[in-house]
Amino acid sequence: MEYQEKLRFAVSCSSNMNRSMEAHSILKKRGFNIESYGSGNQVKMPGPSIDRPNCYEFGTTTYDFIYNDLRHKDVHMYTQNGLLNMVDRNRRIKKCPQRFQNETREFDIVICLEERVYDQVVDHLTRRTGLTGNVVHVINIDIEDNPEEATLGAFFVAEICSKLESCEDVDNEIDEILAEFEVKNPRRNMLHTVCYY
Structure with missing residues (x-):
């Protein structure tokens, strides 16, 4: 399959973190054609207490900046809770968290990882x-x-994507693939709808 023929996938959670x-x-x-996004109003990460999260802007705040900001605030706490490791992984994948609602590109499949994000x-x-x-x-x-x-x-997302990618006709086969999954x-709350660009 040529790269141009690959399905264009997007995956979204709340903060793209x-x-x-x-x-x-x-x-x-x-090797999938993949982009990732958040759908919330801003990037929110755990902070020193539940009512004091770390918040950043989508699209303008880089993962590098977030990494250095967390290190500066409390290197021990953010190493212990895994946030520094997570942001370090992220900055090797792309430059900054992106918001789905600001994206102009079109996708064939958007996979949301929480019902609120889906909505x-x-x-x-x-x-x-x-x-x-x-x-x-x-x-x-x-x-x-x-x-x-x-x-x-x-791994669940990758399994769904591989099945969709190997379809002859995604529009006709998607319901059966999702039903099998x-x-x-059964505990994964599968939802599916068709939208249009």
């Missing part, structure tokens, strides 16, 4: 103007926001 970046990393290594992505796609009429399949698969689940979830993984 943990779940979507773990999936991005694995899919990129496997935000579908809402954005249904409100867009200047439609090209191109189909985009939006899928949800619930992945908890912690490092272990993000790794496990990334849901039977094997």
